[in-house]
Amino acid sequence: MDKNTKEETIKKAASNGVSVNGSGKANSERLKVLKTYKLYIDGKFPRTESGHYFVFKDGQGKNVANMCHGSRKDFRDAVVAARKAQQGWADKSAYNRGQILYRMAEVLEGRSEQFVAELQWSGLSAREASLQVEQSIDRLIHYAGWTDKFIQLFSSVNPVESSHFNFSVPEPTGVVAAIAPPASGLLGLISVIAPIIAGGNTCVVLAPEGAPAPAISFAEVLHSSDLPAGVVNLITGFEKELAGHFSLHMDVNAVWYCGNVAEHAKLVQTNAADNVKRAIITKDIKWNSAQGQSPYFIMKFQEIKTTWHPIGF
Amino acid sequence: MKKKKDNNVTLNFDTDWSYAPAPESTGNIKLKDKYDHFINGKFVAPSSGKYFETINPSTEAKLAMVADANAADVDKAVKAARTAYDNVWSKMKPSERAKYIYRIARMMQERARELSIVESMDGGKPIRESRDIDIPLAAAHFFYYAGWADKLEFAFPGRKAQSLGVAGQIIPWNFPLLMAAWKIAPALAAGNTVVLKPAETTPLTALLLAEIMQDAGLPAGVVNIVTGAGATGAAIVNHPGIHKIAFTGSTDVGKKIQRALAGTDKKYTLELGGKAANIIFEDAAIDQAVEGIINGIFFNQGHVCCAGSRLFVQESVAPKVIRKLKDRIETLIVGSPLDKNTDIGAINSKMQLNKIKELVKIGVDEGGEMWQSSCALPKKGYWFRPTLFTGVAQSSRIVQEEIFGPVLAIQTFRTVDEAIEKANNTPYGLSGGVWTDKGSRIFKVTSNLKAGVVWANTYNKFDPTSPFGGYKESGVGREGGLHGLDAYLQAME
Numbered sequence: 003m004d005k006n007t008k009e010e011t012i013k014k015a016a017s018n019g020v021s022v023n024g025s026g027k028a029n030s031e032r033l034k035v036l037k038t039y040k041l042y043i044d045g046k047f048p049r050t051e052s053g054h055y056f057v058f059k060d061g062q063g064k065n066v067a068n069m070c071h072g073s074r075k076d077f078r079d080a081v082v083a084a085r086k087a088q089q090g091w092a093d094k095s096a097y098n099r100g101q102i103l104y105r106m107a108e109v110l111e112g113r114s115e116q117f118v119a120e121l122q123w124s125g126l127s128a129r130e131a132s133l134q135v136e137q138s139i140d141r142l143i144h145y146a147g148w149t150d151k152f153i154q155l156f157s158s159v160n161p162v163e164s165s166h167f168n169f170s171v172p173e174p175t176g177v178v179a180a181i182a183p184p185a186s187g188l189l190g191l192i193s194v195i196a197p198i199i200a201g202g203n204t205c206v207v208l209a210p211e212g213a214p215a216p217a218i219s220f221a222e223v224l225h226s227s228d229l230p231a232g233v234v235n236l237i238t239g240f241e242k243e244l245a246g247h248f249s250l251h252m253d254v255n256a257v258w259y260c261g262n263v264a265e266h267a268k269l270v271q272t273n274a275a276d277n278v279k280r281a282i283i284t285k286d287i288k289w290n291s292a293q294g295q296s297p298y299f300i301m302k303f304q305e306i307k308t309t310w311h312p313i314g315f
Numbered sequence: 316m317k318k319k320k321d322n323n324v325t326l327n328f329d330t331d332w333s334y335a336p337a338p339e340s341t342g343n344i345k346l347k348d349k350y351d352h353f354i355n356g357k358f359v360a361p362s363s364g365k366y367f368e369t370i371n372p373s374t375e376a377k378l379a380m381v382a383d384a385n386a387a388d389v390d391k392a393v394k395a396a397r398t399a400y401d402n403v404w405s406k407m408k409p410s411e412r413a414k415y416i417y418r419i420a421r422m423m424q425e426r427a428r429e430l431s432i433v434e435s436m437d438g439g440k441p442i443r444e445s446r447d448i449d450i451p452l453a454a455a456h457f458f459y460y461a462g463w464a465d466k467l468e469f470a471f472p473g474r475k476a477q478s479l480g481v482a483g484q485i486i487p488w489n490f491p492l493l494m495a496a497w498k499i500a501p502a503l504a505a506g507n508t509v510v511l512k513p514a515e516t517t518p519l520t521a522l523l524l525a526e527i528m529q530d531a532g533l534p535a536g537v538v539n540i541v542t543g544a545g546a547t548g549a550a551i552v553n554h555p556g557i558h559k560i561a562f563t564g565s566t567d568v569g570k571k572i573q574r575a576l577a578g579t580d581k582k583y584t585l586e587l588g589g590k591a592a593n594i595i596f597e598d599a600a601i602d603q604a605v606e607g608i609i610n611g612i613f614f615n616q617g618h619v620c621c622a623g624s625r626l627f628v629q630e631s632v633a634p635k636v637i638r639k640l641k642d643r644i645e646t647l648i649v650g651s652p653l654d655k656n657t658d659i660g661a662i663n664s665k666m667q668l669n670k671i672k673e674l675v676k677i678g679v680d681e682g683g684e685m686w687q688s689s690c691a692l693p694k695k696g697y698w699f700r701p702t703l704f705t706g707v708a709q710s711s712r713i714v715q716e717e718i719f720g721p722v723l724a725i726q727t728f729r730t731v732d733e734a735i736e737k738a739n740n741t742p743y744g745l746s747g748g749v750w751t752d753k754g755s756r757i758f759k760v761t762s763n764l765k766a767g768v769v770w771a772n773t774y775n776k777f778d779p780t781s782p783f784g785g786y787k788e789s790g791v792g793r794e795g796g797l798h799g800l801d802a803y804l805q806a807m808e
Contacts, residue, residue, distance in 0.1 A: 155472060158797050162778035163455070170782050170798060255787065268578030275573035277742065278566070278585065278788045298806060305786050306793050309761050311771045
């Protein structure tokens with residue numbers, strides 16, 4: 003396929019709404035292979051254990067794909083994977099984590115056309131979708147550069163009065179459960195994943211309800227970027243069903259809610275108290291602006307550790 | 316013959332090493348019969364007219380009556396704080412704000428002796444600790460944070476420094492004045508005003524601090540102090556005029572506060588319980604480590620959230636360490652908090668003593684082997700002997716639960732990985748200790764302990780410049796140092 007025909011196909015796919023996958027027959031001799039959108043847990047693509055699905059519809063109300071209707075059990079499996087991966091991910095050098103985030107950007111750039119197409123299912127114009135993919139790539143690059151810098155910026159050597167050497171450094175909080183911004187597509191998803199993992203945490207993320215398919219396609223990007231299994235786990239499903247479970251799990255250290263429902267935010271904060279999770283509520287952020295990226299997002303999922311040692315002979 | 320005999324004299328700790336009493340005089344201390352709330356720069360009677368007793372836990376004698384704040388009193392305090400914030404404190408030039416805070420530090424230093432004595436009378440801690448640690452550190456916190464007031468824009472890169480408003484602060488009874496300083500100093504430096512509630516068993520030094528605020532000329536309403544128990548605390552937490560809650564206390568209460576704040580925009584920091592591991596490797600300087608273990612668990616009668624209450628000793632040196640530990644414990648002097656020789660003072664309250672006794676009984680019932688100092692205890696007051704447990708498991712309740720008393724649970728380990736795994740096997744994550752002569756092992760262990768403060772070859776050291784706070788269920792946020800400012804500023808990027 004040369005560049006023009008490819009663009010043509012994407013444009014058609016976007017305009018007829020029935021997806022790149024399903025509409026193949028009308029345009030060519032060959033029957034297209036449909037993609038099954040599954041979950042991403044522990045570096046694998048399992049179906050939901052619930053056996054349930056929901057239909058993801060495009061802006062015109064046409065069916066795009068059957069998505070996994072993620073359950074509490076899927077979430078729990080994902081937490082096990084995230085916990086197992088956490089220490090290893092935190093133990094990687096900051097340089098290495100930065101290269102892996104950079105690699106994610108490289109792979110996404112290479113597959114940008116697919117994401118431009120998939121984002122249009124959520125009602126974006128080709129131009130808007132293309133801009134969002136570009137911003138998503140750039141956001142990954144932004145955080146790739148932070149991995150080995152935020153620690154310097156937020157560490158301190160503390161001039162204590164007694165004869166001790168004393169310093170404070172940020173360390174990852176652990177396993178983070180996040181509900182991605184529901185209506186900010188791939189960019190919102192990446193804006194949540196990148197600061198969490200840049201700081202050495204692992205995560206389970208509820209894909210944006212408005213763009214579940216590109217979220218799962220993004221898992222393919224993660225999968226081919228040397229990101230260890232379990233560092234990022236993606237669930238498709240519904241905030242109203244899962245927000246409670248995301249915030250209750252006793253082996254989750256922090257929960258990040260980026261939805262718009264005040265009741266869900268309160269539920270998340272209430273549940274978080276059961277094991278003193280860090281409960282971060284982010285609202286009114288324009289993810290496609292400069293306020294969508296900051297080292298302070300990384301710092302929300304860091305613990306400051308202070309170490310003392312005597313100075314003497 | 317006679318000469319040879321003399322050379323063989325052995326030390327008898329019972330007779331040769333007894334100390335003459337060295338009591339700190341209370342002659343200069345003039346406590347009032349009753350203390351009112353400090354609201355809007357004045358001492359005002361509680362609206363209910365109710366007062367409660369604060370006693371000396373080492374004698375059970377009444378020290379004074381203290382006002383009991385209800386929701387109306389708290390509301391009055393919050394309104395005073397809000398008015399002071401709007402009209403005075405948020406408008407004041409930061410460098411002037413700094414000078415008020417410096418003044419408070421200086422006046423605390425001037426009254427340090429008095430504050431130390433009252434702290435030991437009201438709380439039961441040895442005068443040696445209140446005199447050398449609590450009070451000087453409290454003053455140092457004001458001195459440290461005073462200097463931040465006009466430098467906030469340098470604290471967090473890329474951010475504007477914007478104060479929050481009124482901070483509600485609830486503090487515990489183990490370090491009464493020090494905790495007040497930890498909370499008030501950064502709040503004021505960042506430009507907030509304060510409503511503080513000291514613990515109901517130890518309100519006196521906070522009320523002396525209120526006098527200092529008055530003497531320093533601090534504008535009315537910038538700091539308000541209300542006294543009372545849990546209901547007063549709840550009224551502070553739930554007051555809609557408060558923008559930030561800072562709480563130090565038990566994990567149980569911390570969780571309740573976190574729940575109560577759900578759905579509000581109030582910021583919060585929680586400094587909660589702990590069950591710290593103190594890890595001794597075979598290559599450690601054993602005598603120093605033994606001192607560190609003693610300081611770790613018996614400092615302030617073990618009423619310390621970061622106390623090293625779980626001891627992990629490498630198997631090869633365990634018998635030696637435990638023997639030396641017992642010998643050292645036998646020399647600890649348990650007695651009057653006001654005696655300058657006292658190592659371990661009184662348990663803070665009858666309630667706390669009962670809690671310690673209950674958990675120790677559970678330790679015995681669950682099969683732990685208990686050993687206690689043979690020291691004599693005073694007849695009156697609340698006391699508990701320094702206590703060790705061996706033969707306990709990871710699952711033992713006295714290994715999992717915070718006792719908040721002079722009780723140490725001892726376990727052994729063989730490898731570094733085993734020590735780290737056992738140390739982290741707790742819902743808490745406040746602090747930890749490691750003792751070894753090998754530098755690389757220090758960093759291996761300190762970087763793997765899931766705890767906010769780690770002491771290597773030392774223990775229980777504190778400093779205003781040094782951030783303090785926990786991982787996991789030991790709390791949220793940090794207090795102290797540069798990082799402690801974050802809790803009192805808005806995120807304006």
